[in-house]
Amino acid sequence: MQSQHAITRFSFPQLLKMFFYPTVVISLFGCGENQPQANIDTSAYVHTVASEPLQLQHSYRVMRKFSGRVTSKQSASLSFEVSGRIAAIFVDEGESVTKGQILARLDTELLTIEQQQLQAQVLQLKAEEELVDANLTRSDALIENGYASQQTVDELTAQKKVLRANQQQLQANLAAKKYQINHATIFAPFAGTINKRLINLGEVINPQIAAFELQQHSNFELKVGVPQHLIAKIKQQQAFNLEVNQQTITVTSLAVNSALNERSRTVQLRFPLPDGLKAYNNQLAFFSFEQRYQQGGFWIPLTALTDGIRGTWNVYTLAPESNDTYKLLSHSVEIIHSEQNRAFIRGDLAQDQLLLSAGMQRLVPGQLVKTNL
Incomplete structure (x- = not known):
């Protein structure tokens, strides 16, 4: 039989809680008693x-900038003046050409044959006219001797006039054929660059179809639309500042159109650009105008x-x-x-x-x- 006063047994974790934790807490409180208090500045902070x-x-002053397009003063859409089949093309897009250079040519074989036929008809009429002249000479001699009537002479004279009229008509037809043969070739009207080639070898083309688009190398100008109320002030300036290819250019010449654009309701200004300026047709450029307000x-x-x-x-x-x-x-x-x-x-x-x-x-x-x- 066990005793009523049995000794209570404690495990190690229970003993650790009973003796170690209170010691640590007391040590912490003891260390904190002698620590100095931090000085806190409670004054208001002032921003700098x-x-x-x-x-x-x-x-x-207000600097106004108006955008416009760089265009060439000489730009042409070239086409043949006669119909025909394209026999040769001598240039392509992007190539530079000189004034008078051959660009393309039509097949003129049929035109040449028709020209030869007309020339033969002219020779035939001349031969008939010579025969009529000979008959007139004989008729005049017969009339003097009383062997021919005046009616015969009148008929021969009228026949000669008809032959001469037919010759004139044939000469006109010959001139037309010669014109067609000469204009079966496209020549460059000025030096420039072929921007577009719109034809191909062997195609049958008529005068309503464009063959090339040619743009002149130089002589560029800037076209800008500005409000109508600014025209008078712009004209008072002696120099004008332009911006092309992020480069500022000063020019002194200005041309003002007399018509108002129906869509934008602006007046077009044209500024000639210096020769030698590297630019492209339809390139975007700017005109700057400084306006002062009191x-x-x-x-x-x-x-x-x-x-x-x-x-x-x-x-x-x-x-x-x-x-x-x-x-x-x-x-x-x-x-x-x-x-x-x-x-x-x-x-x-x-x-x-x-x-x-x-x-x-x-x-x-x-x-x-x-x-x-």
Whole structure:
């Protein structure tokens, strides 16, 4: 029989909880009592902002850029003047040609045969006319001797006139055949480049079908459409700035069309480009025109603008306070003109007044700030 006062047995984990954990906790509390407290600065932080003084302008300039096309003054669509089968093609697209160079030729064999037939008919009529002349000579002699009547002479004279009329008609037909043979060949009317070849060897072609598109090497011009109300101011300029191939070119000559474009409602300007300029037909180019407006205001960066109420725009200015700090004040402004990274505004602002130029999203009116100036 076991004793009523039996000794209670504890496992090792239970003993660890009873003696080790309380010792560690007491040690931690003892170590923390002598640690110094951190000094926390509870004063308000003042932002340093980017600012710049406002500069009053009595006018502003707007650089307007109008796009246009570079075109060649000489550009032609070439075709045959007669119908026929294409016998030879001497050039292809992209090739340079000189003035008078042969580009293509038609088969003229049938035209040559018809020309020879007409020449034979002319010879026949001349022979008949010679016979009529001989008969007239004999008839005149017979009339003198009383062996022929005047009617015979009149008939021979009329026959001679008919033969001469037929000869004239044949000569005209011969001239037409000669013209067709001579114009069965296309010659280059000026030196240039073949932009398009629209025919193939062996095709039967008529004069309504274009064969080549030829463009002159030089003599380029820029055609630009501008609003009608700017024409008078543009004409007052002595020089004009053009941009071709990302290269600025200054020219002094200008031609203005007298008609208004029905679609764009603009007036076309034509600027001759310098000789030797590397350009392509229908290439995009630009004409820059600087226009001045008499309007007071300030140029500010776009980063200085923030949305206001009811669709307005606001800017912040810096009003001096104590200890080199400034107070932000909000001003409602009107945007007169804007460009890529700046805007021309007007509002209740003054010369040399400090403007908050960036960081609007982190600040509010009435906040104290420091300036970087």
